[in-house]
Amino acid sequence: MQQNKPTTKITVLGAGAWGTAVAIALAARHDVLLWGRNPQQMADTDAARDNLAYLPGHPLPSALRVSADFEAALAHVAPGAAQDAPLLILACPVAGLRPLLEQLRGRPIPNVVWLCKGFEAGTGLLPHQVVAQVLGDSVPGAALSGPSFAQEVARGLPCALTVASSSAELRERVVAAAHGDNLRVYSHDDLIGVEVGGAVKNVMAIATGAADGLGLGLNARAALITRGLAEITRLGLALGAQPGTFMGLSGMGDLILTCTGDLSRNRRVGLALAEGKALDTIVAELGHVAEGVPCAKAVRELARRMEVDMPITEAVASVLFDGVDAAQMAAQLLARDPRVELA
Numbered sequence: 135m136q137q138n139k140p141t142t143k144i145t146v147l148g149a150g151a152w153g154t155a156v157a158i159a160l161a162a163r164h165d166v167l168l169w170g171r172n173p174q175q176m177a178d179t180d181a182a183r184d185n186l187a188y189l190p191g192h193p194l195p196s197a198l199r200v201s202a203d204f205e206a207a208l209a210h211v212a213p214g215a216a217q218d219a220p221l222l223i224l225a226c227p228v229a230g231l232r233p234l235l236e237q238l239r240g241r242p243i244p245n246v247v248w249l250c251k252g253f254e255a256g257t258g259l260l261p262h263q264v265v266a267q268v269l270g271d272s273v274p275g276a277a278l279s280g281p282s283f284a285q286e287v288a289r290g291l292p293c294a295l296t297v298a299s300s301s302a303e304l305r306e307r308v309v310a311a312a313h314g315d316n317l318r319v320y321s322h323d324d325l326i327g328v329e330v331g332g333a334v335k336n337v338m339a340i341a342t343g344a345a346d347g348l349g350l351g352l353n354a355r356a357a358l359i360t361r362g363l364a365e366i367t368r369l370g371l372a373l374g375a376q377p378g379t380f381m382g383l384s385g386m387g388d389l390i391l392t393c394t395g396d397l398s399r400n401r402r403v404g405l406a407l408a409e410g411k412a413l414d415t416i417v418a419e420l421g422h423v424a425e426g427v428p429c430a431k432a433v434r435e436l437a438r439r440m441e442v443d444m445p446i447t448e449a450v451a452s453v454l455f456d457g458v459d460a461a462q463m464a465a466q467l468l469a470r471d472p473r474v475e476l477a
């Protein structure tokens with residue numbers, strides 16, 4: 135039986151599918167405010183008590199406050215006494231992280247927890263490195279990641295996540311606040327590994343979606359997932375991650391979910407590429423971010439720079455950006471020389 139836990143003040147910045155789902159889940163136990171940057175969309179969301187633009191069909195609990203007022207959103211989590219320290223959750227895509235952090239720079243803010251999965255385009259930085267660049271190292275932060283489709287979390291279905299931070303105190307705080315009901319939150323000190331797993335699985339989901347769309351079969355799917363995990367691990371180790379992290383929720387767990395679950399936007403990008411659709415059309419039709427698209431480019435650049443062998447990422451990026459078609463991509467991967475499996 136779960137014990138009554140103290141209520142935490144939480145602001146979620148970013149009212150897309152995932153920010154909305156997390157706000158819905160946490161509002162059952164905490165005092166939560168969901169902020170979105172589009173005033174009309176937030177007014178519509180509040181009026182309907184449903185985020186019709188990003189997560190339709192998932193009613194907002196009556197206690198969940200909805201706002202487009204940035205000052206009110208920050209005032210809700212003004213740093214307070216240590217025992218009831220509030221939390222600021224950043225729920226935008228990786229591309230929006232730096233601009234959002236710039237709005238927070240120099241302001242009194244509580245601990246930040248980010249949900250985005252990817253490498254920043256242009257810089258090749260992981261989210262925690264972007265946070266440190268903009269806010270400095272003095273603000274402890276955490277990444278919350280793991281296999282989690284927004285629609286299922288909003289429905290209250292069971293889900294297990296990992297919170298990663300270099301601060302043990304913050305990890306405990308996030309677990310204390312978020313773990314409960316059907317949400318299980320595990321903690322980890324390997325911020326790099328957790329973020330690399332969450333980022334690169336999106337690229338692998340595009341590859342798997344394309345293979346499935348081409349009708350290459352379940353054997354091919356299993357091969358891509360497994361070799362994808364090898365590739366993710368190679369990059370992670372080169373960046374300083376712990377190897378065991380990739381066997382966990384934010385590694386293998388999220389990779390399996392995203393490569394096989396049709397709710398995945400990244401998998402759907404792959405399926406659409408196999409139909410021969412143009413990337414611009416696919417992205418426009420999706421109406422949501424597919425982080426694997428910018429991430430494929432950022433990871434390709436990073437892997438080349440670091441001399442890490444990432445053939446699946448190379449193949450996905452060549453389809454997305456170099457005009458290679460999906461069937462050619464599969465042929466290229468199959469034509470590679472044999473190698474030792476665990477090298």
Ligand SMILES: NC(=O)c1ccc[n+]([C@@H]2O[C@H](COP(=O)([O-])OP(=O)(O)OC[C@H]3O[C@@H](n4cnc5c(N)ncnc54)[C@H](O)[C@@H]3O)[C@@H](O)[C@H]2O)c1
Pocket residue numbers: 147148149150151152153170171188225226227228229230231233234249250251252282283284285421422423425
């Ligand atoms: N949807 C999921 O199931 C899910 C689950 C886990 C993690 N994630 C990750 O969470 C992140 C957000 O995904 P999502 O599903 O909410 O995307 P989404 O496309 O549904 O919504 C993105 C939201 O971010 C907002 N946004 C973009 N730039 C912003 C900025 N600079 N400032 C404020 N808001 C900004 C948009 O207005 C929109 O409301 C992604 O990195 C994604 O990989 C998503």
Ligand SMILES: O=P(O)(O)OC[C@H](O)CO
Pocket residue numbers: 251280281282283284336339388391392397398399400401423424425
């Ligand atoms: O819909 P996707 O592909 O962005 O994946 C969502 C989550 O990252 C799954 O854990």
